[in-house]
Amino acid sequence: MIGAVLGAGSGLVNTRVPSAFSAVAEGITLVVLLSEFAMLRAPLSRSQIRLYSFQSLAVTALAAYVAAARGIPDLYILAALSLGLKVIVVPFVILRLLDDARVELVASNRLSVATMTLLAIGLAVFAIFVLGSLPVHSHSLPAAAFGLSAAVILVAFLLVIVRSDVVSQAVGFFSLENGVSVASLVVAAGLPLVVEVAFLFDLLVAVVVFGVLMRVHHGRTDTLSTEILDKLKG
Amino acid sequence: MTGTQLSQPVIQIGQDLTILVFAPGVSGAIAQIEARFQGRRGPRILQPYYDLAKLFRKETLVPEDASWVFLAGPVVAFMCYLVVPLLIPVLTTYGLPLGYMGDILGGGFILALAGFSVAIAAAETNAPYAQLGSSRAMTFSALIEPSILFITFSVALITTTDLPYAEAAAARSSFAAVVRPAHLLAALAFFLVVLNDTGRIPVETHSSTLEFGMIDEARTLEHSGAALALLKWGSNMKQLILYVLLINVFVAPWGLAGSRQPSAVGLAVVTFLGKALLVGFVFTLIDNSFSKLRLFKITEFMAAAFLLAVLAVLVLFLGGGA
Numbered sequence: 001m002i003g004a005v006l007g008a009g010s011g012l013v014n015t016r017v018p019s020a021f022s023a024v025a026e027g028i029t030l031v032v033l034l035s036e037f038a039m040l041r042a043p044l045s046r047s048q049i050r051l052y053s054f055q056s057l058a059v060t061a062l063a064a065y066v067a068a069a070r071g072i073p074d075l076y077i078l079a080a081l082s083l084g085l086k087v088i089v090v091p092f093v094i095l096r097l098l099d100d101a102r103v104e105l106v107a108s109n110r111l112s113v114a115t116m117t118l119l120a121i122g123l124a125v126f127a128i129f130v131l132g133s134l135p136v137h138s139h140s141l142p143a144a145a146f147g148l149s150a151a152v153i154l155v156a157f158l159l160v161i162v163r164s165d166v167v168s169q170a171v172g173f174f175s176l177e178n179g180v181s182v183a184s185l186v187v188a189a190g191l192p193l194v195v196e197v198a199f200l201f202d203l204l205v206a207v208v209v210f211g212v213l214m215r216v217h218h219g220r221t222d223t224l225s226t227e228i229l230d231k232l233k234g
Numbered sequence: 235m236t237g238t239q240l241s242q243p244v245i246q247i248g249q250d251l252t253i254l255v256f257a258p259g260v261s262g263a264i265a266q267i268e269a270r271f272q273g274r275r276g277p278r279i280l281q282p283y284y285d286l287a288k289l290f291r292k293e294t295l296v297p298e299d300a301s302w303v304f305l306a307g308p309v310v311a312f313m314c315y316l317v318v319p320l321l322i323p324v325l326t327t328y329g330l331p332l333g334y335m336g337d338i339l340g341g342g343f344i345l346a347l348a349g350f351s352v353a354i355a356a357a358e359t360n361a362p363y364a365q366l367g368s369s370r371a372m373t374f375s376a377l378i379e380p381s382i383l384f385i386t387f388s389v390a391l392i393t394t395t396d397l398p399y400a401e402a403a404a405a406r407s408s409f410a411a412v413v414r415p416a417h418l419l420a421a422l423a424f425f426l427v428v429l430n431d432t433g434r435i436p437v438e439t440h441s442s443t444l445e446f447g448m449i450d451e452a453r454t455l456e457h458s459g460a461a462l463a464l465l466k467w468g469s470n471m472k473q474l475i476l477y478v479l480l481i482n483v484f485v486a487p488w489g490l491a492g493s494r495q496p497s498a499v500g501l502a503v504v505t506f507l508g509k510a511l512l513v514g515f516v517f518t519l520i521d522n523s524f525s526k527l528r529l530f531k532i533t534e535f536m537a538a539a540f541l542l543a544v545l546a547v548l549v550l551f552l553g554g555g556a
Contacts, residue, residue: 018410026415027414027418030545034545117534117538117540118537121541124548132551144552
């Protein structure tokens with residue numbers, strides 16, 4: 001009887017196997033989410049920035065993959081821009097700023113790593129279930145990617161909240177933009193290019209603002225930690 | 235289908251014998267690889283067999299305070315490691331008669347029973363190191379338990395059963411089934427679980443007696459003679475069993491025998507050993523390229539495994555299987 005249930009092997013397989021396209025697309029989105037988790041945990045500012053660069057690379061790859069598989073040539077331009085800006089220029093600028101600051105290690109965890117990870121898992125579950133219940137049908141990406149992009153955004157918020165140094169907060173903000181990029185790929189992959197590019201230039205403004213913030217903060221307090229901001233200087 | 239066919243019970247015994255006979259050899263080969271990484275010549279590949287032969291000839295000493303549990307522990311553990319290969323796809327793609335006695339949880343229970351009996355035998359001795367080892371080992375296996383549960387859930391959601399054969403068949407069915415995120419995440423999480431259970435987590439110095447990183451090795455310190463031989467052999471078998479689960483269920487369920495012909499089964503043994511050595515190579519590479527952490531950093535490792543396993547279940551819920 002058991003043999004009949006299990007049959008020759010093919011009968012065992014769940015028929016709801018996704019298409020190869022959506023499997024790969026979701027896989028790349030998951031890489032984006034996992035690198036967000038890695039940023040949350042990364043002890044060194046430098047490794048956080050490298051992780052941000054890696055995450056941006058995953059977003060670029062996702063845009064290029066959707067462009068190729070779904071035939072949306074506009075997305076190639078977006079991918080090229082994001083490769084140039086988010087993978088190379090922004091991390092390079094922030095790393096240069098760090099070099100000037102000469103601060104190697106900012107111990108800024110307000111919570112232990114395991115607690116942070118559990119909190120972040122909770123947020124991700126929340127995001128995925130809330131957005132999973134929305135009737136979003138996208139022709140460019142599987143709807144699951146939408147929930148995952150929201151999880152990226154919420155975990156980025158958590159990163160900004162629980163880490164108390166300027167670099168983490170900048171990187172958290174930038175990676176939040178990565179989450180928004182993925183979400184925009186899901187809901188509006190055919191969005192006019194102008195709008196997409198406007199997003200990217202928003203990021204450039206943020207880079208300038210955070211760059212100034214880092215320099216001024218470090219110049220005044222000789223540290224990148226934000227713990228002492230509530231102390232008055234006499 | 236021509237030529238002689240092996241009967242199913244014979245193949246099933248063959249699975250057991252594969253694990254029993256080759257486990258020390260695989261451990262020896264991995265020790266050799268590890269030695270090369272560290273710039274040593276290392277022991278012979280067959281050294282574990284010589285060690286076992288020597289230990290079986292030696293007398294068995296029992297501490298004064300210990301009861302019969304001290305001697306029963308290693309035997310029970312060894313029996314458990316003999317039962318598990320009956321339940322998992324070591325050599326064949328098709329299920330063997332006894333293969334459906336237990337699912338992944340059943341196999342997990344038997345492995346846990348083995349760990350428990352070794353720990354309780356060590357706790358019998360009143361020796362501080364053995365007790366430290368068994369206490370640490372039990373703590374860590376409890377910490378990794380949630381990840382194992384979520385991996386089981388994701389297998390259950392993918393295949394609608396939780397038989398290891400079904401998961402392997404699902405992975406073989408198409409390219410999309412291999413690259414689907416749920417499968418990749420579950421496989422990665424299980425990889426971390428195996429890393430933990432074979433003593434290669436970044437807080438543990440496996441195969442040495444340094445107090446700070448001593449977990450699995452410490453448990454056997456008080457045993458001697460045949461009991462120690464059974465423990466060593468058992469831990470080699472446990473490692474190979476976990477490799478079977480990792481390779482033939484999650485990562486690379488290809489190259490298994492699809493028929494009952496002796497040549498196909500024989501080829502499956504050779505392929506499996508090749509894959510096991512490859513996995514052992516990857517594990518030693520990881521083990522030797524990361525610096526060891528403080529013992530209490532272990533929660534970070536466990537949190538990572540848990541994260542991957544939870545995400546595997548989540549994406550399954552999200553995309554209705556995607």
